Amino acid sequence: MNTVERTKGNLIASALVCCAVVFQPTANAADANANLEPNRDQPMINPAASAQQATTITLLGTMGGPPEDPSGRRAQSSTLLTVNGVHYLIDAGDGVVSRLIKAGVPPYTVRKVFLTHRHLDHTAGLTAFMSQSWFNGWFFRDKYYMDRSTTKPFVEIYGPPDTSTLFEGSMKFLSVSARDADAIGSGTMKLPQEVFSVRTIEKPGVFFNDGTVKVTAIENTHFGIPMPGPIAKNGDFSFAYRFDTPSGSVVFTGDSGPSENITKLAEGADVLVSEVLDFKLLTTESWGVGITKAPNPEQIRSHMERKHLSPEEIGKMAAKAGVKLVILSHVVPGDVSPKYFVEFVAAVKKYFSGPVILGQDLFQYSMVKQ
Ligand SMILES: [Zn+2]
Ligand SMILES: [Zn+2]
Secondary structure, three states: OOOOOOOEOOEOEOOOOOOOEEOOOOHHHHHHOHHHOOOOOOOOOOOOOOHHHEEEEEEEEOEOOOOOOOOOOOOEOEEEEEEOOEEEEEOOOOOHHHHHHHOOOOHHHOOEEEOOOOOHHHHOOHHHHHHHHHHHHHHOOOHHHHOOOOOOOOEEEEEOOOHHHHHHHHHHHHHHHHHHHHHOOOOOOOOHHHOEEEEEOOOOEEEEEOOOOEEEEEEOOEOEOOOOOOOOOOOOOOEEEEEEEOOEEEEEOOOOOOOHHHHHHOOOOOEEEEEEEOHHHHHHOOOOHHHHHOOOHHHHHHHHHHOOOOHHHHHHHHHHHOOOEEEEEEEEOOOOOHHHHHHHHHHHHOOOOOOEEEOOOOOEEEEEOO
């Protein structure tokens, strides 16, 4: 089958080697990066690809950590996985709603959300996502949002135990508008509690299977080396996820330091979507250099170096796991000159011989089962 390879702007794609994958940026992605895309008028869609039989990764937000990107090119961390036309959202950092809309995906069409951990760069857009899902679901007269004869929530938000705290806060926020909406006579609108539910993942392993997609969670090292046994009831807990789909498998590291658990989870996976962090650049080149003025710089350094992934560590894990492709997202720092991104990719490739892509917002990658 055809394989398309392309280098665009500050996105660095190396040669694709797997014959079952198609690199398929959309018109939306090209529009969003018009100033970075010198060849945007060339045909970019492989005609063999079909949205109905594909697994597509859409990077919605690729910025990690507290500094927001002053250029606006990178929103905070979130990724959409679309399998045979059904959407699965992984994390919901600030900007998730605007990126979904840019990608042509109304928020109300996303019914499954998977949070990796509680940090704000992965969750600050959750309330906005739920608000716009509910509001627009009603506005567009989606039957699931309108039919008051059924009360089973159909938007499910999965995550570690802290997710329920975030969820309850978002529901309280939504309850104010829900009262108003009823009062002005919309009448047919389902209440938020009939739309949204939270599902706490109680233990590592397979926790989701809808007949098409199977999702497995493991604890990573973002909050330290995990203890054996049941997961904590609340507090420091962070997941990596593996999605097995008919067209391929995708592993999301979430935020993590080097992790044997992730390496095992990613064994033989088609794609590893990994966070990446360079502490030195963060303290010298980024808008977020204020971190150097913190009263506890050594503690911060230790957190960044042990509980996040350098490009070299990603390369080692990817090689050991035998994944076919690495996509770097949650880029820290993500607001520096693109010349540094070339170095990120080169550093991963010191240890990993497969293709490596430095992600940018609205970049898409599709796998099509042949
Ligand atoms: Zn993060
Ligand atoms: Zn984090």
